[in-house]
Amino acid sequence: MSVDTAGSKPLSNSKIPTETCSKSLGESKQVGISTLAVHAGEARQKPTNSITDPVVMASTFTFENTQSIIDFIENDQDRGEYGRYGVPGEKVVERKLAALEGAEDGVLFASGMAALVGLFNAKLSSNDEIIFFDECYHRSREYCRKHLSRFGIVTRQVKTGDYDAMEAAINSNTKMLISESPTNPHLSILDLERFATIGKKHNVETLIDATLATSYNIQPITSGVDYVMHSATKYFGGHNDLLAGVVLGTAEKLKEVRALRGVMGAINTPHNCYLLERGLKTFEIRMERHNNNGQRVAEYLENHPKVSRVLYPGLESHPYYEIAKQTMRGFGGLVTFEVAGADWKQTARVVDAVQLARIAPSLGGVETLIEQPLVMSYWSYTPEERAEFGISDNMIRLACGIENSQDIIADLGQALDVLD
Ligand SMILES: *Cc1c(COP(=O)(O)O)cnc(C)c1O
Numbered sequence: 001m002s003v004d005t006a007g008s009k010p011l012s013n014s015k016i017p018t019e020t021c022s023k024s025l026g027e028s029k030q031v032g033i034s035t036l037a038v039h040a041g042e043a044r045q046k047p048t049n050s051i052t053d054p055v056v057m058a059s060t061f062t063f064e065n066t067q068s069i070i071d072f073i074e075n076d077q078d079r080g081e082y083g084r085y086g087v088p089g090e091k092v093v094e095r096k097l098a099a100l101e102g103a104e105d106g107v108l109f110a111s112g113m114a115a116l117v118g119l120f121n122a123k124l125s126s127n128d129e130i131i132f133f134d135e136c137y138h139r140s141r142e143y144c145r146k147h148l149s150r151f152g153i154v155t156r157q158v159k160t161g162d163y164d165a166m167e168a169a170i171n172s173n174t175k176m177l178i179s180e181s182p183t184n185p186h187l188s189i190l191d192l193e194r195f196a197t198i199g200k201k202h203n204v205e206t207l208i209d210a211t212l213a214t215s216y217n218i219q220p221i222t223s224g225v226d227y228v229m230h231s232a233t234k235y236f237g238g239h240n241d242l243l244a245g246v247v248l249g250t251a252e253k254l255k256e257v258r259a260l261r262g263v264m265g266a267i268n269t270p271h272n273c274y275l276l277e278r279g280l281k282t283f284e285i286r287m288e289r290h291n292n293n294g295q296r297v298a299e300y301l302e303n304h305p306k307v308s309r310v311l312y313p314g315l316e317s318h319p320y321y322e323i324a325k326q327t328m329r330g331f332g333g334l335v336t337f338e339v340a341g342a343d344w345k346q347t348a349r350v351v352d353a354v355q356l357a358r359i360a361p362s363l364g365g366v367e368t369l370i371e372q373p374l375v376m377s378y379w380s381y382t383p384e385e386r387a388e389f390g391i392s393d394n395m396i397r398l399a400c401g402i403e404n405s406q407d408i409i410a411d412l413g414q415a416l417d418v419l420d
Contacts, residue, residue: 033100033216034284041095042277053092055274059083085262089273094246096280097236101215102222103248107258108273112211112231114266115245116140119207119227120176122260126152128175133160133190135183135390137209138377160188161320163198170202180209181218182324185336185373185397186390187311189320192327196224205253211235212363216287217328226253234364235333238279238286241365242272286366286402291330293368293400293408298335300409306416308340308394333400334363339419344374344393346419351396353415356407363399368408370398 048054061080063069072079080088090108098106109115120143124130130144134157144155154173158165160183170177177199181190192208199206207227208220214235220228230236232244247257261267268276291314298312310317313324314331324331339347351359357370361377371377378391386392400408 032284036099037096037283038281040099041092041097053089053274053277055270056080056088057270058087084265084267086267087270087273089270089277090268093244093273093276093280096277097215097230097232097246098248100280100283101228101248102219103228103250105251105254106246106248107254107261108232108268108276109245109247109261110266110268110272111243112209112229112233112245113139113143114264115229115231115247116209117143118261118264118266119229119247119257120144120148120153121264122257123205124148124151124153124175127154127173129154129156129171129173130176130178131156131158131166131169131174133158133162133166133179133183133188135160135186135188136178136180137184137211138389140178140209160186161190163191163194166195167198167202170198170204174202174204176205176207178207178209180212181220182212182313182320182332182334184212185311185334185395187212187313187318187320187332187334187336189313189324189328191323192218192220192223192225196220196226199226200224212332212334213328214283214287214332214364216284217291217330217332221248223327226250232276234362235287235290236280236283237276237365238283239275239365240362240367242275242279244268244272244276287330289402290333290364290400293402293405294331294333294335296405297398297400297408297412298331301335301337301412304413304416306340306419307337309338311336335398335400337396337398338392339394339396339416342394342419344372347372347394347396348375349418350415353418354411355414356403356411357398365399366402368399368401368403368411370396373397 046053060082094106094108109118156169158169179190196206205226207229208225209229210218210220211231211234227247227249229247232246237244295314298310298315301307302310302315312318312335313320339350351370351372354370357368360369361371362369373391373395374393378386
């Protein structure tokens with residue numbers, strides 16, 4: 001098969017290698033991201049001869065006779081058995097996501113949180129310790145602090161970007177180092193190679209939650225990270241119409257994760273798998289637009305007199321701009337900003353004044369979403385806790401969709417004007 005590479009622009013420092021396509025596309029052909037997004041993981045000729053994958057609505061799969069069950073078990077055949085252990089459409093999505101990530105394998109879960117819980121539960125035992133960079137999704141932190149602790153697993157947190165503190169916190173019980181990149185909502189960027197090297201030096205596995213970047217903007221596995229996790233609910237699904245999550249890595253490392261998923265049952269329905277497969281077809285062109293919109297909106301806000309601070313890794317003013325520029329293809333659709341001199345109510349007035357953006361949590365879909373983190377995610381937290389998490393009263397988080405940037409900008413402009 002001949003496929004051109006026009007769709008893929010390699011990073012200038014070539015930290016993102018040209019992708020190798022999956023088996024079904026032909027071994028070791030170098031193809032572009034969109035080509036992978038459209039074709040990878042799929043059988044060229046499908047059982048129904050349809051160009052799209054069939055949605056197989058079945059919770060159970062039949063065997064012709066007793067011998068075929070024995071053959072299935074003894075030869076580890078790739079076929080359906082019972083839905084909790086995997087459905088046909090799920091494999092396609094797993095292979096597609098693995099191809100996009102440059103990973104050997106991926107395990108799909110019912111949500112990003114299910115993926116994280118699945119990985120932790122498969123890999124950790126009592127007395128084990130994990131170390132987080134502290135800027136992270138508040139539910140991930142909650143799972144570790146409230147629930148893993150009940151099983152005797154210790155969670156330590158160090159300041160994001162303080163690699164020396166992370167290394168110093170490692171002891172003989174440490175099993176995993178964890179970070180997001182970019183973090184949410186501060187958009188701090190990790191030096192992935194440095195992070196991976198600390199893990200390797202101490203024989204501790206590393207995990208990056210790359211939800212905000214996606215495999216389009218960063219490729220942690222290429223930098224030596226062991227596991228990459230994504231909430232596929234966000235950019236991979238891309239249409240605000242599904243929840244899913246994935247953990248990617250080597251097949252060997254993911255073996256126990258896949259086995260545990262079959263027991264815990266956090267699987268996707270055939271229809272959900274199909275929605276994700278369909279959403280992924282336009283992954284690269286959506287990411288290009290999200291990146292472009294994020295950059296333009298951030299530049300606009302940075303020059304707006306009613307905005308006191310903009311956090312966006314593609315701005316020179318961002319504390320992690322240099323490392324972002326070196327390691328990322330683009331900087332994503334999420335832009336965090338603070339309204340100059342506003343209290344929480346004045347900030348809420350800006351949010352309430354938008355006409356195009358929709359007021360909602362989440363990110364990564366085609367629709368632009370806006371929220372005030374104080375209200376949306378931290379309303380029940382004390383002011384001290386919010387300060388600890390760096391959530392200010394006048395902070396707004398904007399998740400740029402794929403609308404035209406001038407319209408998103410015009411909408412923000414008229415919303416900020418309510419403060420006159
Ligand atoms: C949304 C999100 C999650 C959780 O994913 P769900 O699909 O909502 O369970 C985890 N990490 C990050 C960075 C997220 O944005």
